Amino acid sequence: MNDRRFRACEHLRRPADFQRVYDRRRSVSDEQLIVYARDNDLPYNRLGLSVSRKFGGAVQRNRMRRLFREAYRLTKHTLPTGLDLVLIPRTREEPSLAALMETMPKLITQVSKKLAKDQQKEKS
Numbered sequence: 001m002n003d004r005r006f007r008a009c010e011h012l013r014r015p016a017d018f019q020r021v022y023d024r025r026r027s028v029s030d031e032q033l034i035v036y037a038r039d040n041d042l043p044y045n046r047l048g049l050s051v052s053r054k055f056g057g058a059v060q061r062n063r064m065r066r067l068f069r070e071a072y073r074l075t076k077h078t079l080p081t082g083l084d085l086v087l088i089p090r091t092r093e094e095p096s097l098a099a100l101m102e103t104m105p106k107l108i109t110q111v112s113k114k115l116a117k118d119q120q121k122e123k124s
Helices: 015-024 058-078 097-123
Strands: 027-029 033-039 046-049 083-089
Touching: 015 033, 015 046, 015 083, 027 097, 033 097, 046 058, 058 083, 058 097, 083 097
Parallel strands: 046 083
Antiparallel strands: 027 033, 033 083
């Protein structure tokens, strides 16, 4: 069975880590979610969540974070590794867990392919 825990080392916490991901300027999005990514040269992904105050008070923002974390935790075994990811919700409506579990892997795979293409360009 796959290890589905979300360990402390898999969290992006420091503002400098978030800024490095944003500075890489690689993102994909759909109607529910924006995903920023950069390579991290680690055998696992690290996840950061950015939920602004426009989503409501602390209770609503924390609920949104928990939902996104859970969707990531349940799908991380299907995702490419070696990425720092920042997830940003787009709409105030809280998406369902099933919808997030469907869209998150698609977007993370797309951004991973973009990063791989960038690496190919840099090598040639």
